[in-house]
Amino acid sequence: MTSQIVYPHIAKKPDQPAHLHxxxxxxxxxxxxxxxxxxxxxxxxxxxxxxxxPAEAYAAMGYYFxxxxxxxxxxxxxxxQAQTSKLQAPPSPFSVRMQARGxx
Numbered sequence: 001m002t003s004q005i006v007y008p009h010i011a012k013k014p015d016q017p018a019h020l021h022x023x024x025x026x027x028x029x030x031x032x033x034x035x036x037x038x039x040x041x042x043x044x045x046x047x048x049x050x051x052x053x054p055a056e057a058y059a060a061m062g063y064y065f066x067x068x069x070x071x072x073x074x075x076x077x078x079x080x081q082a083q084t085s086k087l088q089a090p091p092s093p094f095s096v097r098m099q100a101r102g103x104x
Contacts, residue, residue, distance in 0.1 A: 005066060009059035017074055018063055020056050029074045031060040036075075 007030070010028060012018040018028040034040045041047065042057040064071050091099075 002100070007059045007063050009053075009056040010063050011055045012063075018060075018067070019069070022053075022056065023051065028060045028063050029071050029078070031072055033058060033075060034096075035061065035064075070073075 007018075009021055010018050011024065012023045018030075020026045031045060034045050034048070038044075042054055042061060045057050046052050046054050
């Protein structure tokens with residue numbers, strides 16, 4: 001008999017990122033990024049994001065550790081997209097003025 005792990009606070013549709021059931025705009029990857037970038041515990045994540053319930057944060061972290069390759073790939077793709085967008089964006093008026101003055 002095969003058992004399937006259920007994440008009661010996580011929703012995951014095929015070809016869609018995993019997200020919180022109660023707050024569909026909050027992806028598991030977003031919660032994980034706080035863990036990876038800042039080393040925050042679940043308790044600290046909940047202090048920093050008052051909308052986040054501890055059970056949701058624990059479920060997201062559990063999902064991450066069980067599906068680490070999937071979430072890491074999602075984060076990597078998002079990072080690459082952000083870097084591409086940054087390179088394609090026109091320079092801000094401030095940076096143009098600073099370059100014209102010889103300042104960077």
